[in-house]
Amino acid sequence: MKQEFTISLFSESHIGILSRITLILSRRQINIESITASESAVPGVQMLTMVVRTTPEMVQKVARQVEKVVDVLKVFVHTSSEIICQEMALYKVTTRGLMSGSMISDIVRKHNARILEVKSEYMVVEKSGTRAEIKELLALLEPCGVLQFVSSGRVAVTRQVKELNAYLREMEEARGTRQEALEFYN
Amino acid sequence: MRKMTEDNNHKAITGAEALLKSLVEEGVDTIYGYPGGAIMPVYDRLLDYTGSLRHILTRHEQGAAHAAQAYAMVAGKPGVCFATSGPGATNLVTGIANAFLDSVPVVFITAQVASPLIGTDAFQETDILGISMPVTKWNAQVKKAAEIPDTIARAFYIARTGRPGPVLVDISKDAQIETMNFRYRRCTYIRSYNPVNPIVNRDIESAAVMINHSERPLILAGHGVIISGAVAELKSLAEKGGIPVAVTLLGIPAFSHDHRLFAGMLGMHGNYAPNVLTNRADLIIAAGMRFDDRVTGNLKKYAPQARVIHIEIDSSEIDKNVRADLGINGDVKEVLTAIFPHIRERKREEWIREFRILDSTEHEKVIRPETEPENGELKMGEVVKVISEHAGRDAVVVTDVGQHQMAVARYYHFTDSNTLVTSGGMGTMGFGLPAAVGAATGTSDRQVIAFIGDGGIQMTLQELGTIMQYHIPVKIVLLNNSFLGMVRQWQEMFFNSRYASTEMVNPDFVALASAYGIPRRKIKNREELKASAAEMLDSDGPFILVAEVSRTANILPMVEPGASVSEVTLTYNSKS
Numbered sequence: 225m226k227q228e229f230t231i232s233l234f235s236e237s238h239i240g241i242l243s244r245i246t247l248i249l250s251r252r253q254i255n256i257e258s259i260t261a262s263e264s265a266v267p268g269v270q271m272l273t274m275v276v277r278t279t280p281e282m283v284q285k286v287a288r289q290v291e292k293v294v295d296v297l298k299v300f301v302h303t304s305s306e307i308i309c310q311e312m313a314l315y316k317v318t319t320r321g322l323m324s325g326s327m328i329s330d331i332v333r334k335h336n337a338r339i340l341e342v343k344s345e346y347m348v349v350e351k352s353g354t355r356a357e358i359k360e361l362l363a364l365l366e367p368c369g370v371l372q373f374v375s376s377g378r379v380a381v382t383r384q385v386k387e388l389n390a391y392l393r394e395m396e397e398a399r400g401t402r403q404e405a406l407e408f409y410n
Numbered sequence: 411m412r413k414m415t416e417d418n419n420h421k422a423i424t425g426a427e428a429l430l431k432s433l434v435e436e437g438v439d440t441i442y443g444y445p446g447g448a449i450m451p452v453y454d455r456l457l458d459y460t461g462s463l464r465h466i467l468t469r470h471e472q473g474a475a476h477a478a479q480a481y482a483m484v485a486g487k488p489g490v491c492f493a494t495s496g497p498g499a500t501n502l503v504t505g506i507a508n509a510f511l512d513s514v515p516v517v518f519i520t521a522q523v524a525s526p527l528i529g530t531d532a533f534q535e536t537d538i539l540g541i542s543m544p545v546t547k548w549n550a551q552v553k554k555a556a557e558i559p560d561t562i563a564r565a566f567y568i569a570r571t572g573r574p575g576p577v578l579v580d581i582s583k584d585a586q587i588e589t590m591n592f593r594y595r596r597c598t599y600i601r602s603y604n605p606v607n608p609i610v611n612r613d614i615e616s617a618a619v620m621i622n623h624s625e626r627p628l629i630l631a632g633h634g635v636i637i638s639g640a641v642a643e644l645k646s647l648a649e650k651g652g653i654p655v656a657v658t659l660l661g662i663p664a665f666s667h668d669h670r671l672f673a674g675m676l677g678m679h680g681n682y683a684p685n686v687l688t689n690r691a692d693l694i695i696a697a698g699m700r701f702d703d704r705v706t707g708n709l710k711k712y713a714p715q716a717r718v719i720h721i722e723i724d725s726s727e728i729d730k731n732v733r734a735d736l737g738i739n740g741d742v743k744e745v746l747t748a749i750f751p752h753i754r755e756r757k758r759e760e761w762i763r764e765f766r767i768l769d770s771t772e773h774e775k776v777i778r779p780e781t782e783p784e785n786g787e788l789k790m791g792e793v794v795k796v797i798s799e800h801a802g803r804d805a806v807v808v809t810d811v812g813q814h815q816m817a818v819a820r821y822y823h824f825t826d827s828n829t830l831v832t833s834g835g836m837g838t839m840g841f842g843l844p845a846a847v848g849a850a851t852g853t854s855d856r857q858v859i860a861f862i863g864d865g866g867i868q869m870t871l872q873e874l875g876t877i878m879q880y881h882i883p884v885k886i887v888l889l890n891n892s893f894l895g896m897v898r899q900w901q902e903m904f905f906n907s908r909y910a911s912t913e914m915v916n917p918d919f920v921a922l923a924s925a926y927g928i929p930r931r932k933i934k935n936r937e938e939l940k941a942s943a944a945e946m947l948d949s950d951g952p953f954i955l956v957a958e959v960s961r962t963a964n965i966l967p968m969v970e971p972g973a974s975v976s977e978v979t980l981t982y983n984s985k986s
Contacts, residue, residue: 235602236601236602239551240539240543240549243540243543244543247543247544251544281729284729285726285729285730288725288726288728289726291725291726292724292725292726294547294548294568294600294602294603295548295602295603296602297601297602392601395601395604
């Protein structure tokens with residue numbers, strides 16, 4: 225029943241927005257498996273990408289509650305097939321282990337990773353890819369001694385054609401026709 | 411000369427004064443609050459605004475919060491509440507949460523320590539933004555005087571539009587003292603905020619088809635009907651379609667209890683017919699309500715025969731608890747108005763007769779014994795009924811939370827909209843007395859009658875001081891059973907009559923009223939009831955009527971926890 229979803233949302237870049245969003249998820253006992261905040265293509269608008277595991281019904285309920293947050297512009301929920309996504313990982317590997325520097329270089333090349341820095345004691349490898357690819361490389365490097373491993377949250381773009389700018393334009397246009405429901409409270 | 415005028419318009423004023431001017435611009439006339447260190451610059455300026463801004467000093471910030479909410483519900487505009495930093499702000503939290511769950515617009519202004527001290531655990535510093543985040547529609551902190559007007563404008567716009575709710579603006583002390591050039595622009599638009607979606611014609615047509623094809627439709631009217639001003643539209647639609655109307659607790663005054671299509675209240679202590687017939691209905695038309703668990707009972711056995719049309723301004727409520735066959739995200743008034751021309755005139759007499767049959771069963775088994783007993787102890791129901799018969803139709807009824815609240819919901823005869831102030835979603839004991847203060851100061855010509863239990867009144871009892879100080883003309887009916895009655899009832903029914911911490915040794919409420927200089931009367935017998943009700947309602951100013959009611963009566967009918975609404979029980983054989 226539970227499956228992985230990527231929630232991408234666009235919000236005004238205001239203080240506290242992240243707290244408001246994570247509160248909604250934590251109330252429903254949904255763990256955020258990864259989260260990435262960054263600028264979007266629209267100035268002043270930030271993008272948050274969260275990976276969660278939950279049911280299709282729950283992710284829709286939560287997405288609507290997140291979209292209700294005043295500073296949130298738009299929320300999209302995607303399954304893995306609807307997005308192109310990557311994560312980035314750094315591996316700090318000792319050069320004094322069982323493997324020689326050239327063996328590591330070989331693994332790095334085969335896995336489309338690259339070496340960022342080489343010192344006498346260690347080297348730092350960078351890899352972008354899917355979670356599985358990153359894990360796979362980690363397993364291969366493990367025997368030579370991984371001193372540190374860190375990976376980013378997911379970043380994703382959608383396969384859909386309609387972009388945020390189009391939604392923003394629609395919102396601006398709707399402003400003309402929107403009526404305030406203020407019969408009672410005015 | 412011209413230059414001087416301009417200078418006057420743009421005269422530098424303090425942030426504190428900018429706040430007050432902003433409130434005046436928003437049409438505020440009353441503020442409920444409590445001063446303290448960090449908010450002193452604002453209170454100092456307030457002395458110069460007594461002509462346009464009336465400040466009601468409550469005896470606790472929680473009281474100010476509840477009063478501001480009740481003011482909003484009665485006056486039909488956002489309530490405003492002031493508190494200082496630290497404990498002042500945290501004391502508001504229950505009131506903020508209460509307004510949030512019942513969708514009432516209140517603008518809370520809290521003071522904060524000076525901006526260089528924020529985050530340092532300074533004296534009376536608390537992270538009220540963080541604390542209030544889950545229970546506000548929006549909140550913000552202001553640390554510069556120049557940002558005060560726009561932030562206040564935004565706060566009011568967000569509080570009152572769409573699904574209304576509480577907002578909080580936290581203003582640092584240095585921002586209150588700093589000077590700025592005042593200019594006010596009301597907020598009418600926020601890019602990321604869409605208060606109401608326009609109607610989709612296809613939805614309206616679908617709704618009409620579903621209604622026209624239904625043999626047993628039932629309207630469930632909630633608070634949203636009152637908020638959107640759709641009481642008349644609801645009545646027209648129900649009459650044209652011959653559709654019975656059941657109400658939620660907060661939707662009680664949305665439909666006149668005199669009307670032949672009035673089906674009664676839904677839910678745990680609601681009426682027999684609408685609960686049972688929810689599961690007979692073939693169509694549920696839910697308008698401005700959110701299928702709270704107290705309304706639906708066991709969701710798995712809820713309305714199994716019915717298709718559901720859910721009309722709701724907040725899209726996140728649609729499909730949240732009950733799946734809608736047709737969710738219409740929009741303003742209830744607009745939607746009902748749009749549906750009206752498309753529905754056929756129907757009588758549906760047989761369906762309505764089903765309600766009347768169950769009504770008479772409930773009347774015989776519960777209502778008559780509760781409201782017209784001939785002997786035995788005084789009952790809550792009969793007190794409520796007598797006062798209801800003596801009060802004006804437009805009187806504002808305020809309640810606290812518990813058994814007496816259900817007695818009012820069941821036995822007070824509501825005919826006008828906007829006549830009930832109660833704590834619904836949150837069920838906040840202690841709401842009643844301060845809410846009565848707010849309701850009475852939110853209306854100039856309507857009588858305010860507050861029904862409160864002995865437990866609830868003692869949670870915010872200090873507000874009697876507010877009533878005394880401002881001579882607020884609230885009629886307080888204290889239904890005293892010397893028990894936390896609803897909890898006692900549950901202990902009797904579900905915890906083997908083990909009465910853990912529910913019996914109360916109470917003070918002499920009459921002497922207490924006397925200490926506050928409030929006219930009072932205590933009754934024990936039903937013979938005294940009518941005369942004392944008349945005495946109270948005919949009096950000027952505040953009055954406390956202490957009614958000593960049965961200590962162990964239960965509120966029935968009841969949809970027991972976990973039961974389906976159709977399994978509502980009418981009788982319970984008391985073990986005590």
